[in-house]
Amino acid sequence: MASQGRVKVGIIGSQFEADIHAASFQIMPDEAEVVAVASPTPGHAQALAERYNIPRIFTDYRQMLAEDDIEMVTITAPNALHCQMTIDIANAGKHVVCEKPLCMTLEEADLMIDTCRQKGVLLMYAEELYFTPKYVKAKEMADQGAFGKVYLVKQSEKHFGPHAPWFWDVNRSGGGVFMDMGCHGIAFCWWFLGRPEIRSVYCQMGTYVHADKTQGEDNSVCIIEFANDAVGLIEDSWARRGGMEDRIEVYGEGGVTHADLHMGNALPTYSEYGYGYAVEKAPTTKGWTWPVFEELWNYGFPQEMHHFARCVRGKEEPQGTGEDGRVVQEVLCAGYQSAGLGMKVALPFRPEGVRAPIELWKSPRK
Amino acid sequence: MASQGRVKVGIIGSQFEADIHAASFQIMPDEAEVVAVASPTPGHAQALAERYNIPRIFTDYRQMLAEDDIEMVTITAPNALHCQMTIDIANAGKHVVCEKPLCMTLEEADLMIDTCRQKGVLLMYAEELYFTPKYVKAKEMADQGAFGKVYLVKQSEKHFGPHAPWFWDVNRSGGGVFMDMGCHGIAFCWWFLGRPEIRSVYCQMGTYVHADKTQGEDNSVCIIEFANDAVGLIEDSWARRGGMEDRIEVYGEGGVTHADLHMGNALPTYSEYGYGYAVEKAPTTKGWTWPVFEELWNYGFPQEMHHFARCVRGKEEPQGTGEDGRVVQEVLCAGYQSAGLGMKVALPFRPEGVRAPIELWKSPRK
C-alpha cells in the first residue's frame, strides 16, 4: 500500500451514516479520498457514488476488499454485521473504521480486537463526540482546571426515532435507544473524565411510545459510577418530539459548563414559507425552527474521518479504538442487566451466552 | 376566631425562610397579615419584626400560640422540630403551615396528620413549586394535552450549600441535599403527573465537595417510577458553582417543554462595578451575572401563602397537604435505602426504628 498521498477509502453501506462518511471526506479532503462504496441493495451504492463522485461501486463488500489500493474501509452496516465485516476487512489487510456501537457481544468485541491486532491493521472506533468541537472545548477547559475536580458529567441525545428501519429490529441492532445512542454517552463520559475505571452501572428504561414498532426501549436513563468518584448521567430517547437534542453538562467543585449542539448553536428562525433544510430530524421548516449551520462539522464527523486517515499514515494515534468500543459494549451489557434486575451492576461484567444485549433486560442473568 | 377579615398569622423562625414568609404576606396583603413572630435566639425575632412591621415578638413559640387571635402559624424551624411544633400548634387550635420536608420519619408524619385531623385544623404543606408561575404554566399545557401522554418529568435544584448551618447537621436536618431539595423534585413530579401511585425509587448519592462540613450527601440523582408508566428524574446538588439552578423538563409522546427559573428568566448582565442584588446564592454582582426580577413572586411564595390564607377562610382547598408531605417523606426514605443498597426500592416502604432518613443510606435495612 501507499505510504504517502491521500488515503484511499472504501465505504460499506449507502444510507444515512455512509452519506456522512462520504461527505466528511469531501469536507476535509487533504488526507483521504473515497474510491469505492459497497451496498447489497441494487442502485443504492450507485446513488451515493453519484452524489460524491465515487468511482467504484460494489454490491458485495467482499469484492471491494479485493481492490488492492484501498487502504481503509468504513463500516456503516447494521450492528449485527460489524464483527464479520471487521474480520473480513482485517483479513484483507486493510484498516477498519467501525461505526458505533462496536458490535453485539463481548465475545465479538474480543474477536474483532484480536483479529485486527494479529493482522496488523488498525481497528478505529467511530465515536464522533471525541471530535465534536463544542464538546472538545468543554474537555479542554476541564483539563485546564476550570472546574476543579469534576464529580458529575451528563450527556443526552434525543430525537423521535432511528434513521434506519433496521434499528427497530433488536436482532439486527441488539437493543433500542440505549444501544443506538447510549453508546455515545457512555463513551463521552468515560473519555471526558480521562478514561477512569468503571465501577458500576444502573439503568432505567422502557418502551413508552414506539411499542408498535419495536421490542427495544425508546427511553433510557443510565447512571455510571467511576472509580475516581465521578458520576456519569446519560439520557437517551427515541421519543422526543421537536427535533434533535444533544447536550452535555459538567459539574466540578470549582465550576460548571453546559453545551447544547442544537438549540445552543442554531439560529432561532420563524418562517411562513419554509426553506431548504433545518437540521437532522427536524419535523418541518415552517413556524419556529432551529436551523443548524455546517451540521457535520459541528458534530465533528469530518474531523474524525480526517483523524482516522492521518492515523493510517502514522501521523496521529487513534483516539477511538476497539478497546474503547469494548468498554462501551461492557457498559451496554451491564446497563441492560441492571434495568432487568432493578439494581446496579458492578464491572467487570461478562455475561455468557448472550446474542443481543437487550436480552439482559428481558431476561437478566442471575 | 374570625370568620372574615384578613387571616392573622404567626411565624415560627426568623431566618431565611421566615423572611420569605413575612415578605410574601406583604406582597399579597389582601387575605392575611403577620401579627407575630417567635424565635428562641434573642434579637432575631426583633430584627424580622422591624423589617416587616410585625407587632408582636416572642422567644418561645408556645407563648405565641397562647395569643387567641392568631389563626394560622407557619413553621420555618429545622426539620427535627417540625413534628412537635405542629402538634403544639394543632393543640392550640390553630392552622399549620409546615415548611418542607414535612418531618424526619413516617411515624412523625402520621402523628402530625392524625393530630391535625383530630383537632380540626388544616395541616398545609409548603411546597412552593405548586405555585411557581412558570411551572404552573407547564402543567397547564400538559393538562391541556400539549404533550400527549407524558412519560418523563425532570426537576433539578442546585446551588453551593444550604442557607442555614443546621442543614449540615444530619441530626437536625435528617439528611443532605436530597432531604433539603430532593423533596421539591419528588413533590413536583408527583403533582405534575396528577398524583399517580409511586412504584419504585432509585437513588445515587455521594458527598463530593463538602465532606469537611457534613455527613450528608451533597449531590443526588433520583429516579422514580410511577404506576402510570411515567418516570421522574430528580437531580439536586449543594456542589453547583455559579449560583442557583432550578429547572424542569417535560417529555410526552406529543411534545416537550423546558423551564428554567434562573438563567431562563434573568437579564444577562455584565458589570464592572457591581449592584445591589442579583439572585439567591449568587456569588457576586460583578462580571457576568444573572439577576432575577421579583424573585419571590417568580418562585410562587406570595401566591402560596395567599392560597393558604384563603384555605383558612374556606375559599380554596389546600393544594399542599400533610398527605403530600407524607408521600414525599416515604420517597425520601426509600431513596436513601436505595442509595445504600444499590437497587431500586418498591413502595410502599415503611422502615422501622429510623430517626433520620439518612441512616438508611449509611445502614440500609434488610
Next chain:
Amino acid sequence: MASQGRVKVGIIGSQFEADIHAASFQIMPDEAEVVAVASPTPGHAQALAERYNIPRIFTDYRQMLAEDDIEMVTITAPNALHCQMTIDIANAGKHVVCEKPLCMTLEEADLMIDTCRQKGVLLMYAEELYFTPKYVKAKEMADQGAFGKVYLVKQSEKHFGPHAPWFWDVNRSGGGVFMDMGCHGIAFCWWFLGRPEIRSVYCQMGTYVHADKTQGEDNSVCIIEFANDAVGLIEDSWARRGGMEDRIEVYGEGGVTHADLHMGNALPTYSEYGYGYAVEKAPTTKGWTWPVFEELWNYGFPQEMHHFARCVRGKEEPQGTGEDGRVVQEVLCAGYQSAGLGMKVALPFRPEGVRAPIELWKSPRK
C-alpha cells in the same frame, strides 16, 4: 368621594386594552374595583362585564360619568378620542387614566393637562413599561451604578399588526407603528435615563408589508439624542412574524444588560397537539412556541393599575403623568417630521396646524 376603601373604577372601552384593565384590577384587588364599563357597540360592554363581574354597563360613557361613586376612569378608546374623553372625565370631577399615546396633537396634550389641573383631578398616563418587572430590575441596576455612565439604551416592540382595526386608520390613530408602539420606546428610554432633556430625534420609517391596509408606517427606527449625551435607539414593527418581541438593551461604560420579555421569559415548547394559550399575537400553539406565564403581571399592567389606584388615595405619586405623555407626543411629532425631511429634528418642536402626527411624514413642515 370616598377617601378610603377600594377605589371605584369605570372603564371606557371593551376590547383588548379594556380587558387588560379589567383583568389587572382583578389580579391585584386590594386597592381598587371596577364598577362600570362603557362601550358604544351594543353587547360589547355586556361581554366584558360578564367576564369580570362588572355590575354597571353603559353605551354612552357620558352617562357613566354621571355615576357619583366612580372616582377614576380609564380610557382605552382610539387615540383620536382621548382628548375629548379626558376633558369630559375631568369635568365630571373624576381622575383620568389615559392609555398611550396621550392624544393626537400637542395642542390636545396641553388642553388635557390644563383641564385636569384646573379641575383638581389626576391625569395619569398609562405607560406600563415603567412597571414591567424585568425592565424595572434593569433600571434598578443602572441606578445602583452597575453600568456606570449609560450612553445607549435600546427598546423594541414588534409583532405582525395592531390589536384593533382602528389602528390601520390614521385619522383615528394618528399614525402607524411608531405612533402605536414607538410611544413605549420613547417613554422607556427617557424614563430609564432619568428624564433628561431631549435634544434631537431622527426617524426612518416605511410601509413594507401592510400597504393594502394602511397609510401608516409598519416599521420604524428612531434615534433620540439626550442632553446628557446618551442615545436612545427605538425599533418598532407591525411586520414581524412569529409573535411578539419586546426587548431592551442597556450599554454603559461599565457594563451592559439585556432583557427580553418574550423569548427570554418563556418556556421553549414543542407540541403536536396545541394547547390553550401561548402569548399575545402568537400565530399558533402547535410546533415550537414560546408560551409566557402570567403575561399581564410580566408586562406590569396589574402593578400599574394598582399604582394608579393608590395615587388616587394619595398613597403614591403618579409615575406616568400627562407631562410624560406630552414629552412622548412631542418626540412622536419630531420623529414623523424627521422621517419626512431625512434629517434630525431638534427639540423643542411645535408644529402648527397638524391634526395627526403622520402628516408630518407625508408633508413635513418647513
Next chain:
Amino acid sequence: MASQGRVKVGIIGSQFEADIHAASFQIMPDEAEVVAVASPTPGHAQALAERYNIPRIFTDYRQMLAEDDIEMVTITAPNALHCQMTIDIANAGKHVVCEKPLCMTLEEADLMIDTCRQKGVLLMYAEELYFTPKYVKAKEMADQGAFGKVYLVKQSEKHFGPHAPWFWDVNRSGGGVFMDMGCHGIAFCWWFLGRPEIRSVYCQMGTYVHADKTQGEDNSVCIIEFANDAVGLIEDSWARRGGMEDRIEVYGEGGVTHADLHMGNALPTYSEYGYGYAVEKAPTTKGWTWPVFEELWNYGFPQEMHHFARCVRGKEEPQGTGEDGRVVQEVLCAGYQSAGLGMKVALPFRPEGVRAPIELWKSPRK
C-alpha cells in the same frame, strides 16, 4: 507562476490580523501555504514565522515582493498603508488580499482597482462575514424564500476597543469604530440583500468612553436605505463591556431569523479557577464566561482564505472584490458626512479633498 499545487502566500504584517491569516491557512491547508512574512518591526515577523513554521522573513515587504514564487500577498497593515501596498503588490505581478476597510479615500479605492486590473491580478477584499457559517446559513434561508421579501437586516459588532493601538490614531485608521467595524455591517447588509443599489446613509456617532485615547467615534448607529426598499441597521461599538458581540437579525414579511456568534454559540461556563482561553476580547476566564469553540472557523477566516487561494487557481470567483470595498468606502464616507450634518446623505457621494473619512464628521462638506 505555478498553475497548480498549493498557492504560495506572503503576509504583510505580524500582529492580530496576520496571526489570523497564518492560522487560517494552517487550518485549511490543501489549497495554500504561507511561505513568507514581512513586518518592519525587528523580531515581529520572526515571532509569527516561528509560531506557524513560515520559512522566509522580511522587514521590508518590497523585498518579499521580489520573491518569484510568491503568488498571493495578504495585507494586514494599518488602513493608511493599504493603497500603496496594493499598488506595489500588483506591480510585482502578485494577487492581492486586502483587509477591511479597503483604504482611506475613494480616490485610493479607484487607484487600487484600476492598477490591479491593468496588471491582471486579483484584488480580493477580505470581508470574512461573507464566509461566517452561521451568517451564510441565514443568507441561504433568505435566498430559499424563508422570510419572503426582506425589509430589514441588522448587524452589530461591539467590544471594548481595537486590537492594535494604531486604530486610535485617526490619521492611520481614517476614523473610529464605524471605520473599523462599521465596514463589516455595511458589507454584510449589502451582500445579504443581493447587492442592491444604495440610496442613502444616516449615521449617529459619538465618543462616549475613550475620548482620552482617540478623536474617533467609539459608538455608531447607521441606517442604510437600499433601492429595493430594504433597510440596513448597523451598530458598532468600542464601548461595550463583557467581551465581543457580533449579531445579525433578519426581518422579512414572511419570517425572521437571529444569529449571535458569541453568546449564541458559546458554552455558558462558570469557573472559580479560570482556564486557557475564552474568546477574543474576553476580560477574564473566571466567573461566568462565554467560551467559544473553533473561533476562527466560526468567523469564517479559514474558509475565506481557502476561497481566495482557489480564486488564484481559477477554481472560484472572488466573493469579496475591490469593487465591494469601494462600495463600503463610499458608505463610510457618506456615514461620516451624515453624522456631521445630522441628515441622511444620498448616494452616489464623492467628496473631494478628503484624506480620512472622519474629517467628514468633524467638518462635513457643503
